[in-house]
């Protein structure tokens with residue numbers, strides 16, 4: 001059997017938290033040769049050792065500096081890249097500014113227009129956008145840096161949650177049980193902080209991953225938390241990939257209103273009291289449960305690269321699956337050992353993907369031991 005030649009993709013931000021997931025997903029698709037460009041702040045990144053990575057190099061210029069785009073162009077030319085795939089939101093915005101220059105050598109994965117992109121990734125402007133379009137969200141008060149502290153309405157329900165406008169991975173989020181506690185937390189913030197205060201929604205996390213083009217969904221997966229993580233505001237330990245018609249209709253409205261193009265992972269919350277699904281935020285980048293989406297039948301990085309080149313997209317066959325997020329760790333091993341349930345949907349785990357491409361985690365673990373650092377890979 002003759003194998004189709006693989007097309008080269010240049011992945012930027014090889015040091016970002018979900019870079020290895022992207023390399024693994026592209027490797028599993030079997031159609032791509034993955035080359036990586038990453039900042040040189042660390043002497044090694046896990047992705048460098050992935051069996052799915054054909055080459056990696058270090059960018060000398062910071063993403064915000066004038067030299068960065070020329071480095072990307074040179075790297076893309078050197079490896080014959082047909083697609084350029086920025087992973088972090090900051091790099092995606094930088095690539096959008098320089099789209100014309102980059103697209104002389106290779107196609108960018110689909111990305112939303114810069115104003116839409118900025119609106120979606122800032123929790124304050126996103127909340128205002130949702131209000132303007134009548135889309136559901138928890139009750140929210142938006143504060144912008146430099147402005148006076150926002151008045152919290154007398155009927156605002158507690159507990160309340162305060163989130164930095166441009167935070168990620170639950171960083172900087174605080175929960176206040178009472179108005180007095182919230183007032184104290186607000187006074188503790190610097191004048192240049194931008195944040196949102198939201199009513200806390202008792203319930204479960206419910207997320208939707210998408211790839212879209214010009215405001216139309218090309219593919220999606222949806223997942224509901226079935227086992228929370230022990231740490232506050234962290235992604236669920238186990239999620240079940242599901243289908244939910246009304247939520248999908250709401251996501252279609254959001255994607256159309258944003259005129260979205262590209263990948264996104266949309267965080268939502270299902271209220272235990274009302275059953276309603278409320279929008280929390282848009283992550284305009286690959287996400288932690290990306291390989292769970294692959295297990296559920298949608299290989300988003302593959303679709304993004306295909307869409308960039310105008311290639312036909314494979315038909316999506318979604319399946320229900322329980323995905324366990326722990327990789328190279330005791331919890332991951334435990335989940336993997338229990339991978340054949342007697343009941344319920346099939347189980348899949350991040351750990352299984354580590355076993356299929358073991359060197360990144362094993363070497364990271366070994367180096368961290370040598371340096372006396374204790375950190376799960």
Ligand SMILES: Nc1ncnc2c1ncn2[C@@H]1O[C@H](COP(=O)(O)OP(=O)(O)O)[C@@H](O)[C@H]1O
Nearest residue numbers: 138167168169170171198199200201233267280
């Ligand atoms: N209004 C809220 N009610 C209940 N839980 C929330 C609320 N906002 C955020 N959370 C919890 O905190 C997590 C992180 O919040 P999110 O808005 O996604 O910010 P981040 O950018 O830090 O991921 C969510 O996945 C959810 O579990």
Ligand SMILES: [Mg+2]
Nearest residue numbers: 169170267281
């Ligand atoms: Mg989130």
